[in-house]
Amino acid sequence: MKAMVLAAGRGERLRPLTERLPKPLVEAGGKALIDWHLERLAAAGLRDVVVNVSHLADQVVRHVGDGKRYGLRVAWSREAEPLETAGGIANARALLGDAPFLLVNSDIYCDYDFSALSRIALKNDLAHIVLVPNPAHHAEGDFTLESGMVGNGSAPRYTYAGVALMSPGLVSAVNPGDKAPLGPLLRKAAGERRLSGELHRGLWTDVGTAARLDELRTMLAAR
Secondary structure (H helix, E strand, O other), X not given: OEEXXXXXXXXXXXXXXXXXXXXXXXXXXXXXHHHHHHHHHHHOOOOEEEEEEOOOHHHXXXXXXXXXXXXXXXXXXXXXXXXXXXXXXXHOHHHHOOOOEEEEEOOEEEOOOOHHHHOOOOOOOOEEEEEEOOOHHHOOOOEEEEOOEXXXXXXXXXXXXXXXXXXXXXHOOOOOOOOOOOHHHHHHHHHOOOEEEEEOOOOEEEOOOHHHHHHHHHHHHHO
């Protein structure tokens, strides 16, 4: 199984830090955010990883290299301008192949065990997503979860963690080079009963603002 790390965003809410440093290279706990993901992917037994880059792309490429120091083989998908999540996946389709792949956002910190996703068979589902209890900054959540199936109902709702097992078929309607968000495609799959999921109650942080980055650094220092 291959994995894809989404690392092309501009990190607008972390400015001015991200004007000179791409968000995947922001450090917490003594290492860059992307390092945490790549190390955990390798520990879970994955070997081939696709990383998409755009904003300050060369810095990320120089930092990660070919992936050997993580025990991985890294392929790069470059975007002249960030294509959003679904657009980035569609643009990397040739590198990802036709089989389901593991997906992780580079701008989160999470102690989820990636090996759990590699043991899931999607069958008729287009994706299996990891949800977390709603953080204070996203109290309304994204999806419901009942008997392992993700829905668009009203309550109780949970937040998409930015971690998933995904079929390339989920983005089949998106052309390479097009900008497209992932949320509407997940909601469509949920409405068709083709989106499964699970709830992760471990450590998870969306490093979207300077305040949340400081909170993560403090928490990791205490651990």
